[in-house]
Amino acid sequence: MAEQVNQRIELMINELEQMRRTNLFDDEEIRDISRKRKEFEYKLQRRVKHKEDFVQYLSYELALLEEISLRREQAKLSEKKNDIEYAIAKRLNKVFKQFIYRFQNDVEIYFEYVKFCKSVGFEQAISTIIGQMLQIHGDKPKMWQLASKWERIEQEDLATAKQFLLKGIHRHPESAVLYLELFEIELLLFHKAESPEDKEKQIKIADVVWRNGVKNVNDLTFLFKLCDLCLKYDADKAITDGIKQEIWSKRDQQEIWPYIAAKELEGTHWEEIEEFADNDSFYPKQLRNFISVYEEALLKFPDQNLCTKYIHDLLGVTDSICNDNQKIDAVKQAWLFGHEHGLLTNEMYEFGIDLLKLEDESQEQLVEILDAASKTNPQLVCIWKEKLLLNKSDDKKMLSILQEASKVLKSDDALTLWNLTTDYINSPNTLKTLHKRFQNCENVVVLAIKPKLLQKVYDHNGLKAARELYEDLIRTPPTQLEVHQIMIDIERAQEKMNVKNIRKYYECAIQHHGSEDISIWMDYMKFEMDSGNIQAPSTLYRRAIATLKKEFVDEFIKLHTLAKLK
DSSP states (O other): OOHHHHHHHHHHHHHHHHHTTTSSSSSSHHHHHHHHHHHHHHHTSSOOOOOHHHHHHHHOOOOHHHHHHHHHHTTOOOOTTIIIHHHHHHHHHHHHHHHHHHHOHHHHHHHHHHHHHHHTTTTTHHHHHHHHHHHHTOHHHHHHHHHHHHIISSSOOHHHHHHHHHHHHHOOOOOOHHHHHHHHHHHHHHHHHSSSHHHHHHHHHHHHHHHHHHHOOOOOHHHHHHHHHHHHHOOHHHHHHHHHHHHHHTSSSHHHHHHHHHHHHHHHHOOGGGGHHHHHHHHSSHHHHHOOOOOOOOHHOOOHHHHHHHHHHHHHHHTTTTTHHHHHHHHHHHHHHHTTTTTTOOHHHHHHHHHHHHHTTOOHHHHHHHHHHHOOOTHHHHHHHHHHHTTTTTTTHHHHHHHHHHTTTOOHHHHHHHHHEEEEEEEHHHHHHHHHHHHOOOOOGGGGGGHHHHHHHHHHHHHHHHHHHHHHHSSSSSOOHHHHHHHHHHHHHHHOOOOOHHHHHHHHHHHHHTTTTTTHOOOOOOOHHHOOOOTHHHHHHHHHHHHHHHHHHHHHHHHHHHHHOO
């Protein structure tokens, strides 16, 4: 192995010497290049070849070529390119061949090899590489497409490109990518044809290609791409009309309609849609056709996702089609259509309600829409939320809406409405009613509003009402630590603090949370110290050690020690 490596290194001596003579690299850099190449060569001579060794060697040499090119440009040097760059390229070519031989099943290597050959001017070798690739990977349609693209784009050889595709289709008669590539070539040949006879002949060939493709490829996306190619290359009208007719014949499939609608916006018209187009609409013709296609589609396929796409596509309509006012009006019409037919998602309802409010719709119309939506889509929390906000000045109405919504909404959604209602209710009597509703609510998740409800009752009904509510709340588990902390803060905020009550609240908090929460013990101890009860903190410290779970004890001791130092 060492002998082979040394032979290879000797072959590089002239190349390294020329690097030194042209001052592209100094002596230290050349020694480093030689050392690294020796390491790579040893790795490639190992009995077990690793893909990563080839990748690293090739990456290093390609980077070296880039560095040489950069230094030549900076120094304005051009001599000895054959001795340096060409020598590196030849060696890289050999390494690539070894790489492919060892890892023939790795498709990416062929792509990288082709890119390399193109970058260093070895175009003649590419046809051989592609031929080798197809022998091994001819079972993959993409490989035939790659071969065809190379000949068509890089070599500008449409005839050879076409032959690759015909061979590929023979092996893969159901490959959409090969039919599309072949159809594109036939359209290019049609435009290159000079005589009317040749053009007519090419039209017939292109027609046969797409029709055979449709017979063998049962995929609507394939049809759409065929139509797009026709429009891109301005194909003969007969071919374009034939493909459009084929698309229309499949209108019993939902995906057809958004495509036709999009094409109407682009100016490609289906005469068949005129039977349901609204000619009295004040929108521009393209937008009018677009709306008509989507509304007809939604009547045939009442689907929320399709309705959402309709509205999104309208929002994307360009200024060249209509002005802003027309677009907004069209979006509103689409939203109302979806609302009337029960096709709006929760997100679309939120969007539409915001739009209606921006448009300053009358409250009467908004209420009518929300009432209808809450009946047809009772699970949409945004509808109930808007109903609450519209009635935030009427506490009784809010409670009525909350009660109605709580019967149909999921737990988290119901909690959202309880929070919202609690925020806006200000009447002491209504708060009492809300509390009664809260007591009778069977939804356990709603218990999460306990802290907010307690604070609200204190703010509007006073200390006595808050104490009564606290006693009621702690009898219904679970009780959040925040409930106890709010009640403690309320008592401590009084002009004459009731120490007895505060101790009772701390004891309740410890009873519910003392085994897992360190903060409540620390707060309790500080309160007793501030109150002048010097003996109590020591007692509480021992209780905490005994009550806390093992995993919290060390942290508690640490915090207690730090507190004492302060």
